[in-house]
Amino acid sequence: MKRVQSYTAPGIRVTFDPNVCIHSAVCLKSLPAVFDVRRRRWVQPEAASEAEVAAAIDRCPSGALKYVLAGRAEPTTEQPGGESKATIRTSTNGPLLVEGAFELLDESGSRIVSIGRAALCRCGATAKQPFCDGSHQRVGFRSKKSPAA
Ligand code: SF4
Ligand code: FES
Known part of the structure; x- marks a missing residue:
């Protein structure tokens, strides 16, 4: 397992878990000033506003990128009232x-x-079961249309 990386800027802390990234490049396209793999410190959250960084990370499909805003609690999967709800798409x-x-x-x-x-x-x-690692593109995986419920 690779270690989780952490990048801090005033007002926001960003973490990146390379073990679950699917290399979709959504982050790179969403906010290239902040996410740029050509740099040694490839995440630079100080290069945009906290809201812009948070919005880009909210589009990360794998959960590899996460953020915590200053003064806010760490994100949790617990729903108010202990209710548990998840979707699979x-x-x-x-x-x-x-x-x-x-x-x-x-x-x-x-x-x-x-x-x-x-x-x-x-x-x-994938080489990172059960997580996707982007290998579906290399092998030319073609999904079938899911039957409607
Ligand atoms: S999975 Fe997330 S961190 Fe990995 S490239 Fe896509 S948007 Fe970036
Ligand atoms: S590696 Fe992405 S679906 Fe299998």
């Missing part, structure tokens, strides 16, 4: 996108991760 020719309050457990029932967002492999080619 198929993506065209790509992973299953999970969002909401959920826990991902391994075969023995141990918790792998408990976060608000994850991209799970459904092509079988």
Whole structure:
């Protein structure tokens, strides 16, 4: 497992978990001043407003990027009242996108991760099971249209 990276600027702290990134490049396209892999310190949250950084990270499909605004509590998957709700969405020719309050457990029932967002492999080619690592593009995975409920 690679270590989780942390990048702090006044008013915001950004973390990046390389173990679950699916290399969609959404962050790079959304806010290139902040996210640029050609730089050694590839996340520079001070290069945009906190709101812009937060909005770009909210578009990260895998949950690899997260943020905490100064003075706010750490994000939690607990819903008010203890209610648990998550959605799982198929993506065209790509992973299953999970969002909401959920826990991902391994075969023995141990918790792998408990976060608000994850991209799970459904092509079988990932090297980071159960997470998508972007390999679906390399192998040319083609999804079938899901039947309507
Ligand atoms: S999964 Fe998130 S962190 Fe990884 S490239 Fe896409 S937007 Fe960036
Ligand atoms: S769906 Fe992305 S690597 Fe399998």
